Amino acid sequence: MRVGVILTVVITAASLAGCSGPEAKFVLAKDTESLMKEARKPIEKVVTEHFGTPHKLVGWEKLPIDYGKADKAVPGHETAGWQLVEGRNLYMRHCLHCHGVSGDGNGPTAPYLNPRPRDYRRGEFKFTSTAVGVKARRDDIHLVLQNGIPGTSMPSFALLKANELTALVEYVRWLAMRGEFEKRLVAELSSDYSVKAVNDRRKNNEKLSDIIDAFNKLMTSTKEAPSEFSGTIKDVGDNLAADWLAAEDEANLIVPKHPRHLPSADPQSVSRGRALYMSEKLKCYTCHGLAARGDGTSTVDYWAIPGSSPEKKFEARGLHDNWGNPIKPRNLTLGQYRGGRRPIDLYRRIYAGIKGTQMAGFATALRDAKDEKGNALNDDQVAERMDRHIWDIVNYILAVPYQQQTIEPLLPMTAAATPAPAPAK
Ligand code: HEC
Ligand code: HEC
Structure with missing residues (x-):
């Protein structure tokens, strides 16, 4: 295994945002705590080896991070990676009190906030410009810092300099x-070595000493061969790097092939968008409500915890995100959008959904295989129709705050269930 450490920086505790309290530390994730204690140690060791501590950062060259070059060294930090150090210093000053030292969304201010600050360690961000299943681009995080997240405590940092x-x-x-590396390593071990798995194995008459022996074997390198776990570390690192690189790939950026075709005021486009909103195919109303106030029936249902097996439901009614926090569908009559209010931002929300939430993307549902007369469509026609549908929905969303009067007396749901066909142009 090649651990390329391009950066090791030692700084004094005092220079960390001038904090004079207890020394800043990266904490272990909850998942890690669920492993048997013999397995926790190696996880902590490996993560520290590849990422260091807040006071002694390590830049793992495998990762697609622009650490900064040595020729622009910050005085006192002449080794490579000035940009990571600079990022850390700024983060400690501006972000730590909400997002926490480890980026776990658990800074000292966090318990008082709703919604909670994002826990970055899932490697997942909500408002992205990338396809379903693809991570956030640098540009997406940049946009969030530029604009803040309206309607939440996440402030805008537009006054910072571009390089900051x-x-x-x-x-x-x-x-x-860092967080995701830890999470993925733990996932590799938890099916055999979580406290629960170990208890189950013991109930099946496996001896604890045998389980620990097997674990130690997994961790042990010999002269002839590196340990099985070092292979796991390499694979996890490779996959992680590839996933983040893919997010920067232009092929994964959502770009409409066809421009927004009509001004938002166009009543026909708005009413087609409304019909799609009410359609059985998209079912936006089940979450956002008949009058788009964010109060659909889904907000009182009990929802399954994602990834739970056997399936478990959240204790509280209503939607929850992948972090387990309760979320509400947006009240669209207010005209406030967290992921940006440009038409292209809304296009992307409809296309790929809001990542880490139950609002999944609708691009697939909006691809018609046939036209109104039943003729098969070619790829270009499918893409054009999908764009037209999405822009109709965007036009509807943008009209909602001004359309109270026309929305109140609703069409009967059955009549609205089939979207009106778009006129041929
Ligand atoms: C006052 C508290 C607060 C501060 C300070 C703060 N944030 Fe946030 N941040 C939040 C909250 C709350 C959210 C989640 C909002 C939501 O879920 O819609 C958030 C979300 C985010 C997201 C997630 C965006 C997404 O698409 O999922 C990023 C990235 C982020 N913040 C970065 C930063 C950075 C970097 C700083 C410092 C420069 C910072 N935040 C400072 C409260 C804060
Ligand atoms: C399963 C429930 C669900 C469905 C179905 C759903 N949404 Fe959402 N929607 C949500 C939730 C939850 C949020 C807020 C997520 C968050 O910020 O954490 C949201 C947010 C939004 C936002 C706000 C985006 C922003 O940047 O703030 C828009 C616009 C939106 N939805 C439109 C739609 C449209 C149009 C449809 C149908 C094509 C739809 N939604 C279907 C649950 C849903």
């Missing part, structure tokens, strides 16, 4: 990769 924002974006990405 760049350093912050890299540091946030680095914290996200």
